[in-house]
Amino acid sequence: MMEFTVQLKDASSRVIIERESHLHLKDYINFNCKVMVVSDTQIPLSLKEEVMAQLENATLVEVAEGEVSKGFDTYQMLLEKLLSLHFSRKDMVLALGGGVIGDLAGFVAGTYKRGCRFVSIPTTTLSQIDSSIGGKVAINLNGIKNCVGCFYHPETVIVDVDTLKTLSKRHFYNGLVEALKAGCIQDPVIFDLFKEHIDEIDVESPYLEEIIERSLFMKKRVVEKDEKEQNIRKILNFGHTIGHAIESIYHLHDYYHGECVANGMIMIEENEQIRHDLIEILKKMNIPFVTSLDCEECIRFIKNDKKAKGNEIDIVKVNELGKAVIEKVKIDDLRQYIRRSL
Ligand SMILES: NC(=O)c1ccc[n+]([C@@H]2O[C@H](COP(=O)([O-])OP(=O)(O)OC[C@H]3O[C@@H](n4cnc5c(N)ncnc54)[C@H](O)[C@@H]3O)[C@@H](O)[C@H]2O)c1
Ligand SMILES: [Zn+2]
Structure with missing residues (x-):
């Protein structure tokens, strides 16, 4: 316990x-x-x-x-x-x-x-x-x-x-995406658990408990430092800016939240090794890859994002595992990330 x-x-x-x-x-x-x-x-x-x-x-x-x-x-x-x-x-x-x-x-x-x-x-x-x-x-x-x-x-x-x-496999893996995110932004141990053991992770597996504990503990530390998302809590939004736009485009029901975040993480990730590992793990989790997306519609949704300020938005980047950074980018410049994956 x-x-x-x-x-x-x-x-x-x-x-x-x-x-x-x-x-x-x-x-x-x-x-x-x-x-x-x-x-x-x-x-x-x-x-x-x-x-x-x-x-x-x-x-x-x-x-x-x-x-x-x-x-x-x-x-x-x-x-x-x-x-x-x-x-x-x-x-x-x-x-x-x-x-x-x-x-x-x-x-x-x-x-x-x-x-x-x-x-x-x-x-x-x-x-x-x-x-x-x-x-x-x-x-x-x-x-x-x-x-x-x-x-x-x-x-x-x-x-x-x-x-x-009793949870369906699709929902099971959908939720695990948030743990993979936790691994990327703060806790490389979680990322390694996914990389080494994704085939063995099911409800009975002690790996699942470890992943849940570590993810919640990571979130606790971040939220305690910044409850109202003034600064460091923003790192929890890794993959979410584009992810939320995908969710909205598909009317909040064709793809699940975690699946959209997974696609958002792949689109925004610039370190080739991390991106490659992410894709391999997500494939094993049967996460659907979004291959047709109206880039302009995506940009329109991002402009409506709560986190957008004028034409700019804070984007979370993971150039090194466990070390998320927040960067201000022009929303119009996000097109290059969205197009890259389509
Ligand atoms: N507040 C936050 O910090 C935060 C963070 C991430 C996501 N969210 C929100 O969470 C929502 C998605 O959550 P979700 O993926 O859990 O979706 P959900 O609550 O819709 O549950 C998914 C499905 O699983 C079923 N289900 C639930 N428990 C089950 C069980 N034990 N056995 C069998 N079926 C079960 C539900 O009936 C539903 O059909 C989104 O609205 C998202 O915006 C909130
Ligand atoms: Zn989320």
């Missing part, structure tokens, strides 16, 4: 990484309040039942599967549900699901009555590796990802690798 705390200025998140921990929630969390468990329709019933069986005063609300639920209709429905159940700020929203549920339920928790209790049980590789910590919670607006949101940290995060057993 591994346990650590993400210590922020005004909040903290206790992170538990342990197999079977989702079956012993009361060992870690005080449930002396009302609880609204937010999950989606595709998450296995057995998982929901295992969680609900441990809670006396809980309501399960299931939203539609997928990115579509990170929208205003679902957001409002959940808030209305909390209100009708007379939830106070001392009551709890519990996210049981992937990054979509974490982002949505976290934004609900962070904004209902200016913030109620929030706990997260991430059930995808992506959410266990990345999205469950750091406090970024958001929904989409008019097809623009994470356009409306805030920073709100879960008080506890229960990472149980066993919950991943």
